[in-house]
Amino acid sequence: MSVPARRPRRHDPGRRDRLVDTALDVVADQGVAAATHRAIARAADVPLGSLTYHFASLTELLAAAFTRHVDTVAARFDERMRAAPDRAAALEALVEHLTGDLLGSSRDLVLAVELHVAAARDPTLRAVTQDWMSRSRRSLERHLDPVTAREVDALVEGLVLHSALSTDPMTPDQIRSALTRLAG
Amino acid sequence: MSVPARRPRRHDPGRRDRLVDTALDVVADQGVAAATHRAIARAADVPLGSLTYHFASLTELLAAAFTRHVDTVAARFDERMRAAPDRAAALEALVEHLTGDLLGSSRDLVLAVELHVAAARDPTLRAVTQDWMSRSRRSLERHLDPVTAREVDALVEGLVLHSALSTDPMTPDQIRSALTRLAG
DNA sequence: CCTCGTTGTGTACGGTTGTTCCTATGACTG
């Protein structure tokens, strides 16, 4: 007769942070529709009530999670753009960002799509995507004029979505060629 | 004391079709997450049991709805491409398709995003999006080489998504310019 | 007119959800 696993975890500082990360994990591998209070609580191994204690609502928790993710990705991307000495290097860095960071890890890719979907309905989350888009464009504008930056940004968005949903993803060479045609 | 509205609607041929359309409406203005049996039944003004009578499951109903929508949009687009005499006209038709058909009616735009989201998790629906993408590419290939067609398709996808989520959508001129740069 | 099979209807069930609430705990403050 196994006791249902005593849980001697009083005083858990940083639990709030951990919940945000766990929520992101759940969204990444089960989708935003499956990211319920209970699913996240189970994944983080905390009682259900803990979630509503730390976050007023599920939406608030998801917003915090997506915000953290966007911050990470946007900072990484801006770092790449900042490091590029010129336009050509920036384009190459963009290709690497796409093929390496985004398309390489299906996690980031899935999170991007899930965020877009959720944002379509939830104003709170829409603010997060808009922030992402504007930061992304600002990073691109380090080496591209605003008009081209916007076009490239849209193309990148489409490439990401296509890669997420298509059976035969584009190769890095194809991606480079498309970007070069648009901004080369 | 108002009687709860007698419903004298026995023998309603074509109800199955009407349910598909209504499901599409509900998805368009409340999102796929809100497209429940009950919501659709209410919108179509039919009893709840009618849905499970006509469709084995909710997924099957949604798949039928999205399939109908994709058929409509894809056929309309192919018609445009077929009517274009040359490459330049095709590009202009594409701009019109985007700014008129898709971006003009937020309904089509929202449906596209919802479908993509739902498809990310549901294999049945993924088949529908893949069908859409391949039909769209095939239409483009009437006037573009396959590589360019693919790039244009990805750009279009990104433009649609950006327009759906952004606060200041791109103008037709900006869209034409981006497409021309890529495929002109 | 009567039967029979198809179609339509209403209700009920088992399960899951977000959220609330009461209690218990233990780290900090005085």
Place this chain on the structure above:
DNA sequence: CAGTCATAGGAACAACCGTACACAACGAGG
């Protein structure tokens, strides 16, 4: 060392979900 209060914990609730199912109403064929 006593008391306080933010945090932790778990049970409970009402709402909603997809689906099943038994029954009612019809149209067609005899």
